[in-house]
Each structure stands twice: as structure tokens, then as C-alpha cells.
Amino acid sequence: MQMYCTNCGQKLNENDKFCTNCGAKILNYTNVNSNYNQNSNVQTDKGLSTIIKVFLIIGCIASGTLLIPLIWTIPMTVTYFNASKNGTPVSLGFKICTLIFVSQIAGILMLLENN
Numbered sequence: 376m377q378m379y380c381t382n383c384g385q386k387l388n389e390n391d392k393f394c395t396n397c398g399a400k401i402l403n404y405t406n407v408n409s410n411y412n413q414n415s416n417v418q419t420d421k422g423l424s425t426i427i428k429v430f431l432i433i434g435c436i437a438s439g440t441l442l443i444p445l446i447w448t449i450p451m452t453v454t455y456f457n458a459s460k461n462g463t464p465v466s467l468g469f470k471i472c473t474l475i476f477v478s479q480i481a482g483i484l485m486l487l488e489n490n
């Protein structure tokens with residue numbers, strides 16, 4: 376394989392350590408190749424870390440979506456606890472909403488519960 380000086384473009388002999396034209400140190404082919412491999416590894420790592428970031432964001436969105444029901448499930452649970460403690464009946468609408476949005480079993484039991 377014909378080599379050329381990376382500094383001035385002078386044709387080089389295979390065993391030259393320095394350029395015969397400008398005196399620049401010659402990087403031999405294996406050195407250049409290993410540098411190239413290191414660069415490509417860095418690019419692969421960047422691609423992998425990008426994929427990891429995407430999955431982390433998806434995970435955040437998914438778990439965030441799972442947390443959103445807590446906005447109404449916790450107040451509804453607290454409402455029922457208070458109603459139960461005070462002996463005040465909960466409305467039919469509340470029971471149906473509990474059945475649909477919080478817990479099917481709890482909602483059914485609420486509907487069966489005698490006021």
C-alpha cells in the first residue's frame with residue numbers, strides 16, 4: 376500500500392520514519408487504523424447511550440402516566456376513609472367512579488354496602 380505524508384502529501388517509502396520532504400513524523404498505517412477504530416467505538420458508545428437515554432425517557436413517561444391516576448385515586452380513597460369514619464354515606468356516583476377508576480372490587484363492595 377502506497378503511503379503519503381499526512382503533512383505535505385509526499386510519497387513515502389514503507390520503512391520511512393520521517394517524511395523525506397518536510398520531516399514530519401510518519402504515522403504508520405496500523406496506528407492510523409487503531410485511531411480510526413477508537414473513533415468508531417466512541418461513535419458506537421454515543422449511539423448506545425442515545426438509545427439508553429430514549430428508553431430512560433420512555434420509562435419516565437410510562438411511570439409518570441402510571442402516577443397520574445394517583446391524582447384522583449388518593450383523594451377518592453381519603454374521601455371514603457373519612458365518610459366511613461364519620462358514618463356518612465358516599466354517593467352512587469362516587470361508588471361507580473371508584474369501581475371504574477380506582478378498584479373494581481372496592482367499587483362493587485361499596486355498591487353492596489348498606490348505607
Ligand SMILES: [Zn+2]
Binds near residue numbers: 397
Ligand atoms: Zn511531508
